[in-house]
Amino acid sequence: xxxxxxxxxxxxxxxxxxxxxxxxxxxxxxxxxxxxxxxxxxxxxxxxxxxxxxxxxxxxxxxxxxxxxxxxxxxxxxxxxxxxxxxxxxxxxxxxxxxxxxxxxxxxxxxxxxxxxxxxxxxxxxxxxxxxxxxxxxxxxxxxxxxxxxxxxxxxxxxxxxxxxxxxxxxxxxxxxxxxxxxxxxxxxxxxxxxxxxxxxxxxxxxxxxxxxxxxxxxxxxxxxxxxxxxxxxxxxxxxxx
Numbered sequence: 001x002x003x004x005x006x007x008x009x010x011x012x013x014x015x016x017x018x019x020x021x022x023x024x025x026x027x028x029x030x031x032x033x034x035x036x037x038x039x040x041x042x043x044x045x046x047x048x049x050x051x052x053x054x055x056x057x058x059x060x061x062x063x064x065x066x067x068x069x070x071x072x073x074x075x076x077x078x079x080x081x082x083x084x085x086x087x088x089x090x091x092x093x094x095x096x097x098x099x100x101x102x103x104x105x106x107x108x109x110x111x112x113x114x115x116x117x118x119x120x121x122x123x124x125x126x127x128x129x130x131x132x133x134x135x136x137x138x139x140x141x142x143x144x145x146x147x148x149x150x151x152x153x154x155x156x157x158x159x160x161x162x163x164x165x166x167x168x169x170x171x172x173x174x175x176x177x178x179x180x181x182x183x184x185x186x187x188x189x190x191x192x193x194x195x196x197x198x199x200x201x202x203x204x205x206x207x208x209x210x211x212x213x214x215x216x217x218x219x220x221x222x223x224x225x226x227x228x229x230x231x232x233x234x235x236x237x238x239x240x241x242x
Contacts, residue, residue: 003082010090047118055146062150084233091147099139127211141218148225155232
């Protein structure tokens with residue numbers, strides 16, 4: 001199996017999954033509220049946030065994809081690097097498709113059904129990027145970060161035994177407690193410095209919310225996740241998926 005064939009396989013699988021996701025989303029976010037408004041004879045507006053459902057779906061899709069295709073690709077002669085590259089490229093493309101689909105969905109309902117449905121990108125409402133490109137880039141980075149995180153989670157679940165997963169997972173859960181303990185020992189100036197730096201990584205400044213620092217943070221997180229995924233994938237072995 002060549003890289004092109006593996007990429008085509010991944011794209012077909014992910015596009016089918018994306019179609020199923022949007023069928024469910026339309027059912028729960030459009031059809032059910034529409035029926036409720038029709039039978040109750042009300043003029044209320046159904047509201048929904050578009051980014052979070054898409055982000056959760058992107059993570060799940062990436063986790064399932066990196067775990068389920070490995071055995072098939074290895075048995076058909078694809079090496080680990082090409083498996084990683086096929087997942088990376090397909091996730092990049094699908095992240096763009098998700099953003100474009102969300103934007104088109106919002107535009108259609110804002111244009112034709114604004115009296116009954118209000119679909120929002122809350123992250124854009126908060127940070128208010130100035131240009132259309134920066135709005136698109138922010139949404140793309142959020143979705144692609146979710147897919148990069150999904151690669152790490154999927155490889156982590158597939159690579160390590162239950163005991164190791166339990167120990168590392170426990171360490172991750174305990175990290176906020178450790179951070180809070182260390183934070184309380186700092187001086188007031190130290191606490192202010194930590195909070196200020198954390199706020200700046202999220203684009204929270206004295207002059208309001210800024211999209212640029214948040215996008216930089218997301219880009220760095222994507223790079224870190226991809227490096228971790230690449231390293232875990234290098235020595236990955238075939239094993240039964242639990």
